[in-house]
Amino acid sequence: MRIVVSAFAVVIAAVGVHAYNSTLDIQSNLAATNHSAMADPGKPLAHLTPNVGWMNDPNGLFFDNETSMWHAYYQYNPNDNIWGLPLYWGHASSEDLVTWNDHGIALEPENDESGAFSGSIVIDFNNTSGLFDNTCLPGQRIVALYTEHSEAGERQYAAYSLDGGYTFNYYKHNPVLDINSTQFRDPKVFWHEETERWVMTLALSQEYKIQIYTSKNLTSWEFQSNFSHHGVLGYQYECPGLSKIPIVHTTSSNLTQSAGLTTNNGFADYKWVMFLSINPGAPHGGSYNEYFIGDFDGKRFTAQDAATRAVDCGKDFYAMQTFSNAPNGEVLAMAWASNWDYSGYVPTRDWRSSMTVVRNLTLRYYSPNPETSELTLYNQPVFKSSGLNTKQRLIKKSLKLNSNESAIFNVADGAHGLLEFTLEWKVNSSAVTTGHDMADLSLKIKGVEDDSEYLRLGYVVSAAAFFLDRGNSRVNFVHANPFFGNKVSKNLEPYESAEDGLPIYNVQGLIDRNLIELFFNDGSSSSTNLFFLSSENYLGEFEVSTGVDNVFTILNFDVQQLSVGN
Amino acid sequence: MRIVVSAFAVVIAAVGVHAYNSTLDIQSNLAATNHSAMADPGKPLAHLTPNVGWMNDPNGLFFDNETSMWHAYYQYNPNDNIWGLPLYWGHASSEDLVTWNDHGIALEPENDESGAFSGSIVIDFNNTSGLFDNTCLPGQRIVALYTEHSEAGERQYAAYSLDGGYTFNYYKHNPVLDINSTQFRDPKVFWHEETERWVMTLALSQEYKIQIYTSKNLTSWEFQSNFSHHGVLGYQYECPGLSKIPIVHTTSSNLTQSAGLTTNNGFADYKWVMFLSINPGAPHGGSYNEYFIGDFDGKRFTAQDAATRAVDCGKDFYAMQTFSNAPNGEVLAMAWASNWDYSGYVPTRDWRSSMTVVRNLTLRYYSPNPETSELTLYNQPVFKSSGLNTKQRLIKKSLKLNSNESAIFNVADGAHGLLEFTLEWKVNSSAVTTGHDMADLSLKIKGVEDDSEYLRLGYVVSAAAFFLDRGNSRVNFVHANPFFGNKVSKNLEPYESAEDGLPIYNVQGLIDRNLIELFFNDGSSSSTNLFFLSSENYLGEFEVSTGVDNVFTILNFDVQQLSVGN
Structure with missing residues (x-):
């Protein structure tokens, strides 16, 4: 403006x-x-x-x-x-x-x-x-x-x-x-x-x-x-x-x-x-x-x-x-x-x-x-080019999720705020037994110094939509600013069908200090959002969970902690 | 859907x-x-x-x-x-x-x-x-x-x-x-x-x-x-x-x-x-x-x-x-x-x-x-018709707001969740001394039983927009549901000009149990939003405040606690 x-x-x-x-x-x-409320996240490393x-x-x-x-x-x-x-x-x-x-x-x-x-x-x-x-x-x-x-x-x-x-x-x-x-x-x-x-x-x-x-x-x-x-x-x-x-x-x-x-x-x-x-x-x-x-x-x-x-x-x-x-x-x-x-x-x-x-x-x-x-x-x-190095990487194929389990992917070693992940999942909606239960695939990306601060992302079957919640933070601005809303979402159609006919969805995420950019289904849509955690509480642990049994299968989860230069 | x-x-x-x-x-x-997370707000009184x-x-x-x-x-x-x-x-x-x-x-x-x-x-x-x-x-x-x-x-x-x-x-x-x-x-x-x-x-x-x-x-x-x-x-x-x-x-x-x-x-x-x-x-x-x-x-x-x-x-x-x-x-x-x-x-x-x-x-x-x-x-x-009665009403004309003051309007007597208010305010943006300060007119509408639960509404000069924050609640759903975002807003142009040339803005609000409907500037736009507070924590106290001096003047603030029937 x-x-x-x-x-x-x-x-x-x-x-x-x-x-x-x-x-x-x-x-x-x-x-x-007056900068008393500020919690500078540090400058993004791979963004202008x-x-x-x-x-x-x-x-x-x-x-x-x-x-x-x-x-x-x-x-x-x-x-x-x-x-x-x-x-x-x-x-x-x-x-x-x-x-x-x-x-x-x-x-x-x-x-x-x-x-x-x-x-x-x-x-x-x-x-x-x-x-x-x-x-x-x-x-x-x-x-x-x-x-x-x-x-x-x-x-x-x-x-x-x-x-x-x-x-x-x-x-x-x-x-x-x-x-x-x-x-x-x-x-x-x-x-x-x-x-x-x-x-x-x-x-x-x-x-x-x-x-x-x-x-x-x-x-x-x-x-x-x-x-x-x-x-x-x-x-x-x-x-x-x-x-x-x-x-x-x-x-x-x-x-x-x-x-x-x-x-x-x-x-x-x-x-x-x-x-x-x-x-x-x-x-x-x-x-x-x-x-x-x-x-x-x-x-x-x-x-x-x-x-x-x-x-x-x-x-x-x-x-x-x-x-x-x-x-x-x-x-x-x-x-x-x-x-x-x-x-x-x-x-x-x-x-x-x-x-x-x-x-x-x-x-x-x-x-x-x-x-x-x-x-x-x-x-x-246009990101995976010569200027980036992988510090730590975890890959998981074929992980069936149930309600009493969660899967942890920790790439916190040397975390300094630059991550990339790809998540591909399959949905068996016939296993949703009642519409009273929310059938969610949830991904928490937690701060290394303080895991009470985290981003929450995921997909909900009934809404047919992917969500991001940036509200779990101790930073005053996040709550006090009247326009910095916590939750954004995007309705999502299947990326492709599995051999068993079930729909597959896909998201790629880039995280650089205080910015997360999500690319759905090879980029048919994207969602770019700022977030703010306490200073130097960089993201490093991914927790995948669901509230329902037999609905979600992770086909590919690939998480990297990245660095810039040598 | x-x-x-x-x-x-x-x-x-x-x-x-x-x-x-x-x-x-x-x-x-x-x-x-499983309804353990439920906090039924009670049915709206004047809505179908x-x-x-x-x-x-x-x-x-x-x-x-x-x-x-x-x-x-x-x-x-x-x-x-x-x-x-x-x-x-x-x-x-x-x-x-x-x-x-x-x-x-x-x-x-x-x-x-x-x-x-x-x-x-x-x-x-x-x-x-x-x-x-x-x-x-x-x-x-x-x-x-x-x-x-x-x-x-x-x-x-x-x-x-x-x-x-x-x-x-x-x-x-x-x-x-x-x-x-x-x-x-x-x-x-x-x-x-x-x-x-x-x-x-x-x-x-x-x-x-x-x-x-x-x-x-x-x-x-x-x-x-x-x-x-x-x-x-x-x-x-x-x-x-x-x-x-x-x-x-x-x-x-x-x-x-x-x-x-x-x-x-x-x-x-x-x-x-x-x-x-x-x-x-x-x-x-x-x-x-x-x-x-x-x-x-x-x-x-x-x-x-x-x-x-x-x-x-x-x-x-x-x-x-x-x-x-x-x-x-x-x-x-x-x-x-x-x-x-x-x-x-x-x-x-x-x-x-x-x-x-x-x-x-x-x-x-x-x-x-x-x-x-x-x-x-x-x-x-189409609301102010024969079926409604005023239980308690407060009216304030011409109230200049400064940063160390707040004005309380309490219509909590017999509160049962049905309220109407009209707020008309004038903005003197020349009194905003620095863009570092957020020039906000804020209205908290607080629960009678527990005032840590409240709606926050208001107008911010730099955004030229009216906001609503429904996130200040103890109800689990409000935070846990991945799509129930806390903040919504609407950019707003002046309703009319005062005699001194300053712009005037206007909002009418209807609150019925868990629903707030806002009508801006005689209805040039509206914003309808659900909210959820703890059971029977009905809204009853309005607190008006600002973070800046000499910017906001309330020209009319009219608050009513209403009842249906006799």
Whole structure:
């Protein structure tokens, strides 16, 4: 949520706009603040966070194919650990999408009362902008398009880098787009090959419009169309983005095992997807990231239907942006892992917020129920790469669960908060003898220092849904904050059928200090949620149990304690 | 959620289908069940509940203008306090929409393995069906259309009553509509004056289609159109309904004080609204009730846009149905006040579930943000009628709140769980000195016997949202159930502006034993939620406080302890 200038909404603006410091003395700011309730969980190890200060939306994500380096920028307040003006673009880079080097400020606003708000970066390989000469390698002709926000309005600016994205020059004739609006922001730009034009989507936020502009040169933009009033509207639209997403005709999803449905008849091998964030006004409170599947002719996006689909169904996923120039035609993306309802109050001290893990986006056919097949956005973590090592690992295949037993998987040795697990289970619902008993598969992930603090996850047959409970904590914020709810859930269809015909379900979990990301059924849905336990009470023991006999069989449970680097 | 017959989804069916008893021996069933965790809150006093057994969707709602009696039917399992076959229509009546007399079974399924699933009732004033003669008053020519569910399929049946809705005759030539589907249900019928036809909407549930049929005689139905893939899709569509809703051009909403917008140019004085329930798959988990605004020509419904709007933003609001034949052209409706994710496990014993209070539905223009005005469904409780008496009342006008003070309003005398309150407050956000402090207006509503149990409600400036926390309870279910989340919230725009230009917000709350219904800003949104405290620990003390100075002023706080009858 960004400040809103009109008097009508001054209530929202007031908290955003607090006193700022022109020098980077965040420590003195923090010293003046009451942090008695804080229990800093320690920074995530394998996720992008700022070294110090406040972070929100990811910006300007791109891959430099000259150096094989990934770059990410982010909305950044270096002066405090809450949002405030002046707001900058921070900058980080990564070789493996696991560990990130934070380089601090990359783009500055025009003055201390303004902000370099969200935007994107494109690689101007062919120098359409005329901003480069031959001394700049084609793959490093970096142009940022972003919103310069001030009380007077929100105008679109350009900046370019001649050193691979570490420093920027501001375009001399900014703004490149100005429609005299105070609620007009978040340009995301890409090259549309079919029409040989640059395409920009951005939000006319409070009119619930995504506007589409085109350009030949990145500095002169022509209005083409509005995409309006789709999805949950909330208070306002933010951070739209349009991507050409490949359709993957998988043989491992829930489809091939069900109903004889075919997946590759009569469809192109890609569809266009419009992403949109709204805040506040999520159905589950606060921030929400939705998407619409359709077609794009270079000027207008047409949705295939009027359905509202969520990119991620957790509480902490917002402002997702895709990377420009990702190799092999893959669509990779990253989101801010927080929720504006409470992001400024989470119990961290010198830094606030992290991004999600980078995710690979595809479209696949999925059966949300037995009678239909729907094209669905899959997102899968790009996580198991070179930067991670296994410290401890336990694997269990074929474990039948009964009500008087529980299975313990302890990977607490050297626990420091970075874990991965995969759980695959089979359900024999005919063994549920009475609807009065809750047929649950429950997974407790317990703190090593204090096992009264734990995450509880699992699946319940009657609800046909997977749950996460982040409320079992001694951290005051968890209970006192009025918006940090304890329980989230996602209804779940079978991943596949076992040889005996019983349904199988699957979840992959990534845990990094205070963030858990769940990927269901190969990524047909995901749920990203913050959690907070006491300082250094890292998770290390998994306990699997159920309240019923003969219903649940674990087919695969694979738990790893991970470390970053050597 | 109803049982699903395919093997693919047998996991869902298994819990629904439990052993049933052909006689009404619910007590023996219950005795065989472990109820140690139960803390029955006592039945709501001014809401429809069954005398004994399980209730879900409201069915066949109508007003008998011959006797001035309101009738409500409901999905009913008299044999147990969980859902199960055989499933019946229960029946209740009310003179005042406050107190209800439960008459038990009204409609039966064909056999013990089937269910008389959801449907509606119309008054066939002109005997288009030929089922009546002159011995039946025109206003009592009652025809029920409902779904006969069995493993073989879901078919639409008709039944009619000759005694004002107390007993029914089954139409001899049932089914009246059969398309050979196992997922085809919930007919809601109304008379369309313009085309002089009966119109039926019902769900082809797992294809995400609302089908529209028309008829001249209620027994022969002709397909007209599909309304498909709108809104959050979830697992399946249920309980659609189409209503002609009046547009009210109010002078008391947030619009007239903002931006000089006019509300009555270029619009008809009504719009058609399509209601739809989905379960599971709500963005907040489980059950969800959404609506779409548009036009209807007698055959096809066309939505005005592709936005998804929620009828109610709480956790416990599902399957809303409108009353047939409500006087004065008003559109009145009632929903099931629970959520399938946990409805079968809530800590009540002999009965399970209640309906919401009856609500008056209108469309009004509302500004969700400073830059736009949107036609929005308002719902307001039909509650303050003759059946209620005030036992104790406290009113406070103009109370400025500071951080070291709290105001107590005690209406605990004779507390028995039925309360109403109105809270209107003004926000001076310029007095928020730092974004590090949470600027909250908090309202604790405490148990009379044990004030460690309480509801917490309030508004937070930075989130621009109203919150409810139902987690402060000693009842095991509240914490143990994996889906009964503690916190819900709703972003809120100002209701109006004060003379000093500061924004004013407004909420009305109804509390009846274990149910709280919140109506914001005259009903521009609502939030319906169950809560559970220890037995007979009724709410009676309101404590208002804030963590900041000079930000919040209470303009009106009006609290009543109510009783039903004399």
